[in-house]
Amino acid sequence: MTGRFSGQVAIVTGASRGIGLGIAQRLVDEGAQVCITARKEAALAEAADVLGDGRAIYVAGSADDPAHQDEAIAATLERFGRLDLLVNNTGINPVYGRAIEVDLAAVEKIFRVNVVSALSWAQKAYAASLAEHGGAIVNVASIAGLKPAPNIGMYGASKSALIHLTEELAVELGPSVRVNAVAPAVVKTKFANALYEGREAEVAAEYPLKRLGEPEDIAAVVAFLLSQDAAWVTGQTIVVDGGLTLTGGSV
Template identity: 60%
Template sequence: MTETVTTAEQPRQVPESGRVALVTGASRGIGYGIAEALVARGDRVCITGRDEERLKEAVERLGSDRVIGVAGKAHDEAHQALAVERVMEEFGRVDFLVNNAGTNPVFGPLAELDLAVARKVYETNVISALGFAQQTWRAWQRENGGAIVNIASVAGISASPFIGAYGMSKAAMVNLTLQLAHEFAPVVRVNAIAPAVVKTKFAQALYEGREAEAAAAYPLGRLGVPEDIGGAAAFLTSDQSDWITGQTLVIDGGIFLNAGVG
């Protein structure tokens, strides 16, 4: 496919294999699964993460000829700016942003929640996503188009006991998706993915030592794996989803089918 001149109504059209993605929080888990899916289809990818050594290892596994890593904390504005700057220097464009970086350092009822911790969760899970979206918008997407995928959670669309702070932040992520989809249209599509429990170190406390029991609650009979989310993110950043924006795709193994049962 030949590149065409870009206007506000006509984003730049290039082969999917020539596109570039920035995936935050991608040294392992869901973020890594997403980066892996995008690399597999031919994208060049920048991944971010807090741990520099783990990030380097992830870059090597993904294929260092097509992947770079930028270490830093997602909520740090300087890190957000540096990551986008590095992408533009290395690859010359940033078509896709996947906001996956997140934290959930507390487990317990909201009545006992330390408000300082609540602020940290919101800063990392929501404000950082907005910051990265602003950076990619200014650097490339405003003039050239693209897509943003925010990783939310089923905890953001239903009550989830003992992870209320996390759920509140993910509900905000769903609304952030709606707001950005409205503001960035027609050149940038913005959607979210809301997974249920996915087998990662991040979610380990929700199933460790009782995986069979946890999986039995799902009509499809298993917990999620990062590849489930990677495939969805690849779809939402592909030409096949060109008429989809402002949506939250629930990927839950059918767990919501059990709502109200019992």
Template identity: 45%
Template sequence: MDRPLLDGKVALITGGSRGIGFGIATAFRAEGATVVLTARKAAGLDEAREQLLATPGTGQVHTVVANAGDPDQAAAAVAETAERFGPLDVLVNNAATNPYMGPLADIDLSRAAKTAQVNQIAPMLWIHAAREHGMGRDSGAAVINVASVGGLLVDPHIGFYNATKAALIHLTMQLGYELGPDIRVNAIAPGVIKTELARAVWEAREGVLTAQLPMRRLGTVEDCGNAAVFLASDLSSWITGHTLVIDGGALGLPRAVQT
């Protein structure tokens, strides 16, 4: 029997208690990884841990309450993980926020700052903390940033959110250049994924959206999890600085259909 793709790896996933983060955690554990989930709410983490332990997999599951955008909490979460399990092999920067909907030109400074802190600056904080606690000393270390296909598009409602995701895509390229060969840095850019958090986006328009997509369905957290396993494993050992779009073909639609 072949060894699981992430056998013995230690992976930390920010915003891992639900949605895409939880889907990635599930896929990682199924491939043999020990997973550490962080999120702001203990109750959600406790529920996620119970659900994960009920899924196939041999790795341990640990949770740490941490606000992804808080430098001290990020450092403490990585330190706790390293003390318990050793240096990180995989870091998934999944946590994100979007407190503002509306024209980019009208966003207020406080919500712009919060969005940038969590979506753009926090991934660098977590990477810094992971390196401070030994990530990259052994071969095979990987960072996966969860961006968005919105970082490659224009949208009338979430322009600043998309701008932070575009910045994350560029940071992925830059960090891939700077941290190689010790740490590979890649990203995934999901399109519309069927999560509870995004229900307002897809539920009422699912039929219309799926009819337009070449793959004729919306994305799932399992789609994101499978892509993350590939980027975290040795299967992608010569890939860094790359963003993998997971959108069912939406980015390639003719402009008239996209709008």
């Protein structure tokens, strides 16, 4: 790897597995030190071991808990002395079905975790370091936020809001802080398991590239957006979907 992130420090939320861990691994491989967060401490400890001694720390907690956010940022600054990069990867989708029938408490939870907490992480990271030293933020959205997504409509609505939030923050925080997003299609993770389990070949056949995504596919694009290779890119949502949206497909 090129060492694009040598001397830089990142926080990656929702990074005990899947896309988040893939992003953290890519950043470490390119020279960064990282703080990873998620709810389960044991899974985080295992992930940190994978990332390498001295390269990663972890802080367990709920992504939408302000006290957890404060703890993670404080731990990052104490251990590494700086914070340059933030990846808002945490996302939930606890309901499946028609939006007209969805439980409103679940909707509130989806938006609190997928949108409000992303804003809160950005606010706190900005106040703690990015406002003074600059940096970059990437939000992990979804192609479900780009068009109607039957049966996961509230998840899609939250990701649409996250995409708009990305644009708002890009306008507000430039020129010192760039803010972008990625919008994946189905990636082979535990989170997306229900969308392809037992029928992967059938689902993949709808994609022009004839395969589902891997965490590394998303990590590569996130790393680009965080790096100085994307120094003139802000407020953009990069679709990473194997071509699915070209054919009219949706999650």
